[in-house]
Amino acid sequence: MEASVATRTAPQILPGKVGVWWFLASEIMVFGGLISSYIVARLASSGWSAEAAHLSVPIASLNTLVLLTSSMTMVLAFGAVGRGDRRGVRTFLLCTILLGLTFLGIKAYEYSSELRAGFMPVTSPFWNFYYTMTGLHALHVLAGVITNLSLFVAARRGLRNAHRVELAGLYWHFVDVVWIFLFPLLYLT
Amino acid sequence: MAESAVAAGAGEVVHVHPEELGFWRTYVFSTDHKMIGKQYLFLGLFMAVVGGLLAYAIRWQLAFPDTEVPGWGFVGPEDYNALVTMHGTTMVFFVAMPILLGAFGNFLIPLMIGARDMAFPRLNRLSFWTLLGGSLVLLSSFFVPGGAASAGWTGYAPLSARPIYTGVNWGLNLWLLAHAIEFASFLMGGVNFLTTVMIMRAPGMTFFRLPILIWQLLTAAVVFLLSVGPLIAGAIMLLMDRIAGTSFFVPEGGGDPLLWQHLFWFFGHPEVYVVLLPAVGLAAEALPVFCRKPLFGYRWIIYSTLTTAILSFIVWAHHMFVSGMDPRLAMPFSFTTILISVPFAIMVFAMIATLWGGSIRFTTPMLFAVGFLSMFIVGGLTGIFNGSAPANIHVHATYFVVGHFHYTLLSGVLFGGLAGIYFWFPKMFGRMLNETLGKIHFWLTLITFNATFFPMHLLGLGGMMRRIANPMQYEFLQPLQPLNVFITVSAIGLLLAQLPFLINLVWSLAAGRPAEANPWEAATLEWSAPSPPPHGNWGEAIPVVYRGPYEYSPPEVAQDWLPQDRALAARPG
Amino acid sequence: MTLERAHPNYVTVWVWLVVLMIAAVLVSYLPLAKSAVVFLIFVIAAVKALLVALNYMHLKFEGPVLWAIAVVPVLLVVGLTLLLFPDFVFHHH
Incomplete structure (x- = not known):
């Protein structure tokens, strides 16, 4: 009876997928620890909304749109893997990479205009958190861009390792989900 | 049909290379889980020597304050802080975890579940090399200007949050970096452990046929993965405080030092179980083999392990009863802390009940396993004092706490870890360790361990603080100084007591008696492979599992154990 | 598949x-x-x-295992945040 239990659950799942999900679980805890700290620090003292009002909602909304769209192109690349469509895989991966770079470019522009306006990472607890949280997120975007770039190059020679597009996609969507929460936490409240 | 599908699935990961691999691929950049396990073992043992030498200097300073430490040099108060910090960090993150999780996890998980390697062999190699890099960063921090980190192994803010507060700049930054690298390494390791056990078990190896050690390693990996994140977040904030000048944990800039303590202990306490559970598992593997009896309460141990894992996430603030934390939190955290002793008590009683009525063989691994059990009980009992807020406030940050955590953690690493090394050495290296030297090692270790750590409770109750460099500066501690001298002499004895082990290790590696496949007559799967197992662990066929891991003295067979991979013909009648 | x-x-x-x-x-x-x-x-x-x-x-x-891997950390983060409330949010007001 027990033997059937083991064989039923065994290797139907791709090993990489299980691995990536465990990795994402630990990542949820990293960003979770940071967001948790931000929430309690923000609720503990007043005046944070006034400082958050210096951030540009239009630019951040544009950036959110860019990242949401990149998630769609990433999942379309995964769909193309399913059809064995090598050109589609490469096209959509390239779109994702370019959108990721666009996000980083817009973020850099945002940073520079905030710094020019005198809002430094050390200015106040709000800016401590703002730069640390968005900075850590931007590093994750950068890591995703590099991963996607390596898949884009690899896909030129064929789709032998294309299941990795799904794994990279899981990570990329996770980074998107983090931004889905950072956007209202930092900009909208 | 399903069985064959599993076999095919397991077959996909065969990495049997018919050609000989060169020296570098075999010993250095290996992807073989067994070689990686041995690399972790030797790295952990090397770092243990470093941590042990630090302990020697610490103890000398406490017994004979502000005198020249023989063979070391002068240790002043500042250096003393660095020594204590580095001793704790080295022992927990670079000795306990590499040996208990890295070495035994990597070596034993595939062998015990019937896989040819880990799920991600190259990630495995990367995780070891990452850890080696972290160790080098940690060691290098001794040599930067300003010296090594000196804010305590817990790195409490605000002391740690500004370089000027400790006078240590790069030492502490490198300390944080070494942690980050270590965490990355064990995150990779944990992902690998979990994935491997989830999908690479041999046909017939159900979850309730896994050896207890595998359950403990799995639980430890999950607890580590889910608890370390907030500390990583905290470490990023601390690094920002130190380098960019932010004020996450600095009150004058609007930060809150208590936040660091929460983030640290949200990881710090589960980490205790990350280290302890594998040690329990190592002892639990040795006990039934040398009692020739099934492990008592196998499922209860599993349920207790899982309960411990869940509870470990809601006990952390018992480290903070005197920190200025909201007093309303003291009661619930005391409650959960006392509660977590229940599953641990179940595990301990199950292990004691395993001994009951067994035909005990007092080999060296058995001695260390029983040594772990008895020492751990002392640590567990003193934990009740620390866990309940009223008693904790009296003994907090005294030597009582130091005595307590050495009885829990060091008993796990030293007795549990050594039980594991003596038990699996034949499988790892194909040679037996010398039993006489092993027994000398055990008795000397047991005596000096107790002589070192038991008096610490008395010092603590006498009021000696855990983080002072010179007890003689307080008049009320001066009458206790003979006890400090006694502890120091015993601690030096404990360090010297490890010499028979080192001699045994080197001598047996070179010239020990060759080991047969199953020298202890054990039933788990790793003993069905040759000693040492070849690349790929088994020949053509992966073993098929028919039964649980602890079938000793069964009535069905003439010999007194029934290996997991032995099929039995249906009994007549 | x-x-x-x-x-x-x-x-x-x-x-x-x-x-x-x-x-x-x-x-x-x-x-x-x-x-x-x-x-x-x-x-x-x-x-x-x-x-x-x-x-x-x-x-x-996906099956229940991946769900658990995704949901448990989210619950832990919620729990951590709530347990931090007494020390920070209720403390200062």
């Missing part, structure tokens, strides 16, 4: 995500009580995250 099964319409999901994002921005300008605005905004964020997790990360098609 994962590659052959039916999948959601990724573009439709994207349209929903964009609509929800615009909705969140508009809600932040509504003349409501601050707490109501914050509540609405985070409900919208949670729905967006769920849409991505279910459709783009395919949790919709």
